[in-house]
Amino acid sequence: MNRSPLHSDSKGVSEVSEASPRALEPPLCESSHEGARAAPGFDRAALAQLAARIRAWGRELGFGAIGISDTDLSDAEAGLAAWLEAGCHGEMDYMAKHGMKRARPAELVAGTRRVISVRMAYLPAATLASDADGKPRESLATAASNERRDASREFVGDQGDRGDQGDQGDWRARERARLDDPQAAVVSIYARGRDYHKVLRARLQQLAQRIEAEVGAYGHRVFTDSAPVLEVELAQKAGVGWRGKHTLLLQRDAGSLFFLGEIYVDLPLPVDADDPSSAAPGHAGAHCGSCTRCIDACPTGAITGPYRVDARRCISYLTIELQGSIPEDLRPLIGNRVYGCDDCQLACPWNKFAQAAPVADFDVRHGLDRATLVDLFGWSAAEFDARMQGSAIRRIGYERWSRNLAVAIGNALRAGAALPDAARAALVAALRAREHDASALVREHVRWALAARDD
Ligand code: SF4
Numbered sequence: 001m002n003r004s005p006l007h008s009d010s011k012g013v014s015e016v017s018e019a020s021p022r023a024l025e026p027p028l029c030e031s032s033h034e035g036a037r038a039a040p041g042f043d044r045a046a047l048a049q050l051a052a053r054i055r056a057w058g059r060e061l062g063f064g065a066i067g068i069s070d071t072d073l074s075d076a077e078a079g080l081a082a083w084l085e086a087g088c089h090g091e092m093d094y095m096a097k098h099g100m101k102r103a104r105p106a107e108l109v110a111g112t113r114r115v116i117s118v119r120m121a122y123l124p125a126a127t128l129a130s131d132a133d134g135k136p137r138e139s140l141a142t143a144a145s146n147e148r149r150d151a152s153r154e155f156v157g158d159q160g161d162r163g164d165q166g167d168q169g170d171w172r173a174r175e176r177a178r179l180d181d182p183q184a185a186v187v188s189i190y191a192r193g194r195d196y197h198k199v200l201r202a203r204l205q206q207l208a209q210r211i212e213a214e215v216g217a218y219g220h221r222v223f224t225d226s227a228p229v230l231e232v233e234l235a236q237k238a239g240v241g242w243r244g245k246h247t248l249l250l251q252r253d254a255g256s257l258f259f260l261g262e263i264y265v266d267l268p269l270p271v272d273a274d275d276p277s278s279a280a281p282g283h284a285g286a287h288c289g290s291c292t293r294c295i296d297a298c299p300t301g302a303i304t305g306p307y308r309v310d311a312r313r314c315i316s317y318l319t320i321e322l323q324g325s326i327p328e329d330l331r332p333l334i335g336n337r338v339y340g341c342d343d344c345q346l347a348c349p350w351n352k353f354a355q356a357a358p359v360a361d362f363d364v365r366h367g368l369d370r371a372t373l374v375d376l377f378g379w380s381a382a383e384f385d386a387r388m389q390g391s392a393i394r395r396i397g398y399e400r401w402s403r404n405l406a407v408a409i410g411n412a413l414r415a416g417a418a419l420p421d422a423a424r425a426a427l428v429a430a431l432r433a434r435e436h437d438a439s440a441l442v443r444e445h446v447r448w449a450l451a452a453r454d455d
């Protein structure tokens, strides 16, 4: 998945996860039909026709791009090994567990000859269509061509900091405003709706079934954000985008706010690299130019250099993957981010072209785009379970959710004059109500937050 730098894996000593974010979860999201062999009798022309149909079916299913690559990721192996060796995966042991199988699809799923990579936009349509005041944007399409031209200029030379002129009214301005509001609880955009694992898996399975209806039984396995898959590398190889300096996949017409999924197949389909019209940019950062905005914007310095993310400092890791206590030196840097982090993506000029999700599943649920810290910290465990049913957030559980909120409240209490007295009192009362929480982890973070009153 392309949801946060945690989910990218591979190059450079550092990329995290995928999200995103990259495989934060074990390979829960797989389905397979192994052992069967590709129907014989498919010649080159028939395979080319099949590839064209796969793209058409994928678009019908809501995928913004579909590409096909071979399985040779040998260029990524040294970077992956160095990243794991340096311990940049933190507690994500599943990243190391599969060793080089991550870079060798045919070792992970015997018989794999090609990988079909897809992307699906997740930015809720209502979020994209609102300005900084939450009002509908006007002339969105009209502005797009001018903005694209400006963005392209930005990367060709040393333009310095052009800021985000003309960005007022952009949905990103609203997101930034919430990051500056100490009472707001900020949940990463990808997690505000239905769990993407389920949505993507269901659609990838439909795509796999359509292929089966065409060719008969064949070997395949579907992955959605599964640990052993180097999905950014595969997607780049398949022409679905390029790796940006924040390690996520980017595309000129879509920015980076999309999920990735894959189908490993044993069919010898023509690869997109064979087709110059759809070939991927040849190297990471193909359209980043001299831009360093994502690196500069990272609140914790987790992007230690271009294409290098140290998961142990990344807020997506700290709030989602990390099981225990959040290191105290990093807590103040987390601000009011309670689940994941979008800062490096918000800073990226290409996300002016982020696309609306093609499905309603990613629409915001339970007001998670406007929730306050006091509201969310007041949820009981039963309320958390009920409201987060079907959400990716439920995976971290009530204890880590509460831990994250306590840190954000502590940071709010450090906001000084930006926090009105009544709001301060409400936040302190919320902490007091959990001072004797059943969880030692939560109690420790509540104590840390309450100490902020005296700072
Ligand atoms: S801005 Fe930094 S902390 Fe936030 S997701 Fe990106 S790399 Fe992680």
Ligand code: SF4
Pocket (backbone or CB within 6 Å): 244, 245, 246, 250, 287, 288, 289, 291, 292, 293, 294, 295, 344, 347, 348, 349, 350
């Ligand atoms: S912010 Fe700039 S350097 Fe970072 S991914 Fe976007 S274009 Fe590339």
